[in-house]
Amino acid sequence: MRALTAFAFGLLFGLGLLLSGMTDPDRVKAFLDIGGDWNPALALVMGGAIAIALPAFALAKRRKNCLLGEAIDLPAKRRIDARLLLGAAIFGLGWGLAGICPGPGLVLAGRLAPGALVFTAALYCGARLAERLGTAPVYSGSGRVLPFAMADRGRSRTTEHGYQRAKAWAATGGTEHGGGLGRRGGGAAPLPRGDA
Amino acid sequence: MTIILNPAMLADSLAGGAVIGTASAGLLLVNGRIAGISGIFARATKPDATLWQWAFLAGLLAAGAGAALAGYPLPADITKQSLPLLALAGLLTGVGTRLGGGCTSGHGVCGLARLSPRSLAAVLVFMGVAGLTVFVRRHVL
Known part of the structure; x- marks a missing residue:
């Protein structure tokens, strides 16, 4: 049903x-x-x-x-953070380039338009890539954690695995490098602030 | 700058929007789920995915297939654009919508209808960057 x-x-x-x-x-x-x-x-x-x-x-x-x-x-998320803004900007770039967002991409794929099939396949790869970027702690040159490595406060099922990994990483001395959990890590240096 | 106002196009857009809103409202009140297409698409292939996600996506594909069978013309622009460009756009859209937690449907329709400040911020950013991208490609490069 x-x-x-x-x-x-x-x-x-x-x-x-x-x-x-x-x-x-x-x-x-x-x-x-x-x-x-x-x-x-x-x-x-x-x-x-x-x-x-x-x-x-x-x-x-x-x-x-x-x-x-x-x-x-x-959705439980409330915070406007760097990850949200960075993601929206990257999506805006993709949308502006081709003029296709995910819904229309799928509808056009349903009529087997080759361009839409390519777009949808790439959409899948991009989504998987983002999950990798979003779940592994990523270091910037300064030893700080890049914004998208932040574990979200209100996390969805998609980021749950990454959150657990980030938590385990922080517990094993991650805080020395700036704090994998942002404001949660004790004495952690502040993350680059992109959130309002 | 010229503004193109085509009454038939405006009416279609408003009516199409109302249909999209009805579908979003239906999925929310009947199934209890947000009609965020990028999220549904990305989660459908996860181990904890359930049938409803595939069914919703199948509905979208069926709309396209139905349009093709009804002889509704394929938009010329989708065949004119180069495949590498579409691949790049798809990749950016996939990365961006996952990091940003939504696309035009999840943030643009459902998020704004939910009065979410997060979604408003996302919509302003992706619309702004998309507008800038078109501007640069058409008027600068």
């Missing part, structure tokens, strides 16, 4: 992307090109989507369980 409804919502999401124009990279780039012939239409995609999703999220915050009975899984 869960898979059936998830399929239906995935299909609906994909049809929305097709109707909205988000699956046309040329239109996406025209939307992003404020310096040229700017086509603001795609701003309405986000506007229309948020207008519908806003009350749903307000309702979800007050309910414990979804209609199929499970607990509603809302």
Whole structure:
């Protein structure tokens, strides 16, 4: 049942992307090109989507369980940190280059467009690469830990493994090099501050 | 700078957005999950993945397949762009969305609808950098 409804919502999401124009990279780039012939239409995609999703999220915050009975899984992260901003900037670069974000990439892959298949395969490799970057403690030249090596305070399942590894590493003298856990490490030097 | 305003395009974008919002609201209230596509995609191949993630992704693929079967034309730009460029863009998108914890759907639709300051920060950064990237490629290089 869960898979059936998830399929239906995935299909609906994909049809929305097709109707909205988000699956046309040329239109996406025209939307992003404020310096040229700017086509603001795609701003309405986000506007229309948020207008519908806003009350749903307000309702979800007050309910414990979804209609199929499970607990509603809302993100626990709160902090605006360097990892978030760095990641968003890297994604922005990729999105600006091709005009394709993950959803439209998958929809276009569904019609077997070679370019979209290449994009989606690379998307998979990139995701795996980020997990490696994000889970291993990485040193910068100054002996400090790079921002994306930080263990998140509110961590998702994806980073849980990395968090455990970082914790084990910090416990074995990681703090000497600047503190693998940022503010949690006793007497650790502050990490490069990218967060507000 | 010229602003292109095409009423039919504006209407389609608004309606398409509403459909996307409905799908996100549905996945949230019925399945209890956030419709963050980069996250669902990255987690589908993890050991703890469950069927719903694959089903959602299959829905997205099916939308594309359906469009092809219905004779909906393939956007010309996807065939014009070079494959190495698309590979680079995909790689950057994969790295960036995992580090940043979301893409246009997870941060841009669900995060903003949830009134998350984290998502607002992410959206401002990725929109800004994407805009700058297009600007540099079209008007500087």
